[in-house]
Amino acid sequence: MAPSGKHERDKPWIMRTYAGHSTAAASNELYRTNLAQGQTGLSVAFDLPTQTGYDPDDPLARGEVGKVGVPISHLGDMRALFEGIPLDQMNTSMTINATAAWLLSLYIAVAEDQNADRAALRGTTQNDIIKEYLSRGTHIFPPAASMRLTTDLITYTVTEVPKWNPINICSYHLQEAGATPTQELAYALVTAIGVLDAVKATGRIPESEFGNVVGRMSFFVNAGIRFVEELCKMRAFVELWDRVARERYGVTDPKQRRFRYGVQVNSLGLTEQQPENNIIRIVLEMLAVTLSKDARARAVQLPAWNEALGLPRPWDQQWSLRAQQILALETDLLEYADLFKGSKVVHAQTQHLVESAWAEVQEVLGRGGAVEAVETGYIKQKLVESNAARLRAIESGEQVVVGVNAYTEGAPSPLIENLDEAILTVDPDIEKKEIEALEQWRADRDASAVANAIAELKRVARSDENIMPASIAAAHAGVTTGEWANTLRAVWGEYRAPTGVAGATVKASRSGAAAEVVDRLRKRLGELEVRMGRRPKLLVGKPGLDGHSNGAEQIAIKARDVGFDVVYEGIRVSPEQIVASALEEGVHLIGLSILSGSHLALVPEIVERLREAGLSDIPVVVGGIIPEADTERLRREGVAAVYTPKDFELDHIMSDLIDLVDRQHAAE
Amino acid sequence: MPPSDPANDADRVRRADKAAVSRALNLVEDKRADAQDRVAALLASLKSAPKAIGGHRVGLTGPPGVGKSTLTSAVARAVRARGRTMGVVAVDPSSIVSGGSLLGDRARMSFDPSDAGLFVRSLATAGEVGGLAYAANSAVRVLAAAYDVVLIETTGVGQSEIDIVHVADTVVLVIQPGSGDVLQFLKAGIMEIPDVLVVNKADQEELARRAVADLRGALHTAQAVGVSGREDGDWETPILATSATEGTGIEELIDAVDAHRKHLEPTLKARRHRGEVQWMLDLFMRKHGEHGVSTLHGLTEIKARAERELDDGETPLSLCERLSREYVAKLCQTS
CATH class of the missing domain: 3.40.50.280 (Cobalamin-binding domain)
Known part of the structure; x- marks a missing residue:
């Protein structure tokens, strides 16, 4: 390091935009545009039927097809999604959980069709089911079956797709559900511990190679508006994860103990009132995850300023991407070593978070761990209580939100003069077209190959073999997302998670x-x-x-x-x-x-x-x-x-x- | 939903018309004075329904968090698969501060909304400390006239299951591995011995095995100190392990509950009669307290009257109304 504290400029983090809507072809076009705009990775948003394992013609999918992401029903859709994008050169993040093993199978099948080497595939499957039960709600199966799918995917990729991040433990959604920084740290860590313990229990990974599994764990973190505390939270994560990897799993290689994380900054705090202010919030939140060189995000995706109004348009997403590019490429941030090393203030707050989070980690482990704390509703109830406290603080004015409970008067914003044009509307005919295309797909495929693939999938689901090879074979045979999930539903059943509301106690308002x-x-x-x-x-x-x-x-x-x-x-x-x-x-x-x-x-x-x-x-x-x-x-x-x-x-x-x-x- | 004539509705309730059942349940929840006669009339006209006489009322109780709703859901599916219809009353506590409640049982249940043979109603305890909801007794009787099996699900250990004994033919107590309180209550004789004991969450295998063993021990102790309180003679309380999430042990549970119903056959009428007497006493005590009881010559006398008169096709509600009028008349005489 030079005496000035400067050093050679760091490589910028991966810049992504969470995107996907309408159809595979429309999303493909969007991805190609984004890549041409200087985006360096893809982040695929799937629609809810795909995330919860339903085909577009399922009654439960009504109204949801192509809405919050792209519908992927079969190999043909996945192929169209990555048309003209060589998978062995791409870094693709997929926000997919209950059906993660299936979507990765489709991805691998497309790569195989492209003659790409599996070992060259890079990217991430979110694959964190715990936070689905707690916050995001796209789970399908009971916890034990879900954990089995999670560990199947992990143990498969560790050997077959070694550069893949098989899981992205999400504290992001915990904060969206109301978690305090301490809770966000603690519940993400107990989730990771739950997953690693489950992988260990499969006995598929030799003790000597377990460090590889720990090293492939990655995290998906949130950053809220209290950006100093959030910055300390990221530093606390680094410290705590190192401790867990070292003490609980005996990992000796510091590289494998590194806290690798991606970020989407906070959407919960984005406001419908004076929505233009949100771009400022987004930029400040980004600072929390980028300023510390020692705890810097590996990949950042930013929400759009108008998320609270409806679906963002390409321009809105581009604006957020520009904010990242300016910070990484225009400013001098990446020329310096860690800015906070030696800061007593940052150190003290970081240690405070480390200690309080560690205490909560012990609490949950004492209750039998993450899965048990999901089933009893313990964590859910804690989150519901925190969120109620947050809302009460905003309602009482204790917590200032500019434009919402303070400085609410102002000149009208020209950005939302024509509100209906300030958001994206999805073509309502998409659903019908998707159903027609699906029917065509079903008609064109080899029915007996499909039946065989489904029978094999069922057999494997009943056994303790890894689900991945049978799923990849099913992908090639033309099995649909709904068929894959329904086959497993028939074997494992479905799960309705605790809501956390019945037992939640809310402190009476003080004022x-x-x-x-x-x-x-x-x-x-x-x-x-x-x-x-x-x-x-x-x-x-x-x-x-x-x-x-x-x-x-x-x-x-x-x-x-x-x-x-x-x-x-x-x-x-x-x-x-x-x-x-x-x-x-x-x-x-x-x-x-x-x-x-x-x-x-x-x-x-x-x-x-x-x-x-x-x-x-x-x-x-x-x-x-x-x-x-x-x-x-x-x-x-x-x-x-x-x-x-x-x-x-x-x-x-x-x-x-x-x-x-x-x-x-x-x-x- | 506009209120309608209960006499007309009674017939539709017997035919399990959901809209009529729902209206009847709304009526029995109605606390207004002018609703009471209509409730009494409704219950009287439902009392002789074939399903009410031949059906089965099952109480499912246990401490919070043992998975009762999920178990109820699994049982309902299995009962329906056996071709029998089912009504569920799920009782949850009301907030002491606000009087409101969060009735969350439906959230843990999954069922086919188009199934005409399954009906679920959630009730709040509405400040009835340690007891069933105000309307639960009546609600069970409404559902009993419409469905083959009625299941009353309540939370609690040590209190509400005492009430549930008076409304259910068969009481199922659900615990999870490691429920120390239940064992203590059972051993100490604070709690009556249930008809069926279930250890849920049996997917935690080792813990579940130990829990079953502990329960056996507790039952043994309870019987040794003479807590039996059973009028159904030689019934041996079965101890079962279930996993509502994995769906194991459900068929065995239904078999055990059915076996108890069969065992009860000779004494069922007497058991239900005792329940009605107790309900009438509770109603009267709640309304008029100690003073009412002593004015009508004491609890023993009132109980004896209830035992006699409830046999004559009278419901606890109508008898309670009649006794209330007597009490008020005596009050007027003395003043």
């Missing part, structure tokens, strides 16, 4: 005014109960495949705390189920939460089914990322109210809900 508001709401509800004879009962439903349950959970808890009887069904319920529940439970009100953009398909269907069941007198409200124009349409369909991320004051929403029940009762 007098807020407590008074809640008291008033409780009093009104009590009076309403006396008049109606029954306590008002609210059904909180999450239709569709989208598993982001924060909103639904927080509404459910708040509603209980003002005195509603709340029926919460968890994620992924069909319109039929919601209507059946409304009927059997005798509810007075239905609240639906949808974040995947499928509201225009799902909500009218539910309203229509309620009418058919003779329940059209039950008011329906909807919450989610819902563009203005759609709000109007939903109201015309008979929805009583629509709430979007800008409606952060839960007390107001509760007051509305009580009004609705009251009005409906008066009308009867």
Whole structure:
């Protein structure tokens, strides 16, 4: 190092944009454009049916095809997705979990078709099922079967695709679900420990080679707006992971103990109000994961400024990519050694996080580890509680969010003058076209080869052999995503994870005014109960495949705390189920939460089914990322109210809900 | 849903028309004074339903977190697969502070929404400390008139299962490996011995084996100190291991529950009668307390009357109404 502290310029991190939508061909075009723009890796977003193992023609896929990512139903789709992109030269990150083994099988099959060497393939499968149970909600199978798939993928790639990152332990979604930095550190680490212990238990990896497995573990981390603490969190991660690798797994090679991580900065904190401010938040959050040379991200992807409004357009994503390029290439950041080595302040905060996170790691391990803490709902409940505390702090003004609870007045933003054009809309005909294409695919393939491949897959699922070879063979035979998942569902069953809401305790608000508001709401509800004879009962439903349950959970808890009887069904319920529940439970009100953009398909269907069941007198409200124009349409369909991320004051929403029940009762 | 005439609905309830069942359940939850007569009339007209007489009421209880909802879901699927219909009452606690509740059982259940032979209703305890929900007794009777099997799922150890004994023909206690409290309660005789004992989460094999062994020991101790409290004679409480997530042991559980129902056959009527008497006493005590009891010549006398009069086609609700009127009349005389 030169005396100035400067050194030879570091290589920039991998810059990606999380992308994919509509169809494989449209996404391929997008990828090629992004690569031409200077992006250095691909990050594939799959649609929810692909993530949860359904073909586009499955009833549960309705409204979701091509919405939050690209639909990949079979080898032909995967081939189209990477048309003209040589896989042996690409670094591809796939956000895929429950069906990770399948999507990687398709990827390997395409590479084999391209005559690429498996050993040359680079990239990442997210493959972290624990956080799906806790936050993201795209799990399919019970925990034991899921862990088996996870370890199958890991033990396969360690020998067959050695440059692949078989798993990306995600603390990202934990923060999105409300985790504090301490919780984010602790729960990511116990997840990694759970996975490594499970790999060890397979006995497939010789003791002497276990360091290779530890060395292939990578992480996917979040960075929030409190960027100094976040910077310390990354340093704490480096220290803690080194400790785990050394002490628990006896890894002697420091390279294999390195904390390798990618980042997507925080989406939870992006606001619908004054959305242009989000680009500033995004840049500041990026600093937390790039400033420390000793704890720098290997790959960064940034959200778009308008995520809270709807699906971002290519230009919005490009703007975020430019922010990365300016930091990495224009500034002098990469010319220096670690900026914080020796800083007492950074050291002290880092150590504080290391200690508190380590204590929580021990707590979870004492409860039997990550899988057990998922099944008992312990971690989920902790996250729900933290998120409730966060929302309360924003609602009370304790936590300032510019444009939301402070400095809310301002000149109108020219960026959102025409709101409907400020987001991407997906062609509603995509679903139909995808189904037609799928039918064609099924008709063209060799039916007996498919049947044989499925039979073999079933046999392997029942045995303790690795699922990967049979899956790759099934990919070549033309098996579809839904067929692969359904075969395994038939063997292993499905799982509904704890919601964490029933046991969550929320500390009463300290400030007098807020407590008074809640008291008033409780009093009104009590009076309403006396008049109606029954306590008002609210059904909180999450239709569709989208598993982001924060909103639904927080509404459910708040509603209980003002005195509603709340029926919460968890994620992924069909319109039929919601209507059946409304009927059997005798509810007075239905609240639906949808974040995947499928509201225009799902909500009218539910309203229509309620009418058919003779329940059209039950008011329906909807919450989610819902563009203005759609709000109007939903109201015309008979929805009583629509709430979007800008409606952060839960007390107001509760007051509305009580009004609705009251009005409906008066009308009867 | 607009309220409708219970007498008309009773017929539809017997035919398991979901809309009518739901309305009937709304009615039995209705706490307004003017609803009480209608509830009593509804229950009276459902009492003689063939399913109500020939069906099976099963209580499923155990400490929080043992996987009761998942188990209920697995049992419901298996019962349906055997061609029998099923109604479920899932009871969850209300918040003492707000009076509200989070009824989360449906979240752990997976079932076919188009299945006309399965009905699930969640109820909140509404401040009934340690007891069943206010409406649970009545709700079970509504569902019993409509479905072959009624399952009442409650949380708790040491209290609510005492209530559940009065409403269920068969009580299933679910624990998970390592539930020390349950063992202590059983040994100390604080808890009545359930009809079927289940160790759930048997996928934790070693722990589950130990738990089954511990339970055997606890049962033995309890019987040795004379806690039996059983009127069904020589029934030997089976101890089963299940894994609701993996679906193992479910068929065996249903077989055991069915075996108990069969064993009960000669005494079932008496058992249900005792349950009705107890429910009537609870209702009357809740309404009028010690003063009401002493005004009507004490608990023994009221109990004796309930035992006599409930036989005559009267429901606990209607008898309680009648006794209430007597009590009020006496109050007026003395004042």
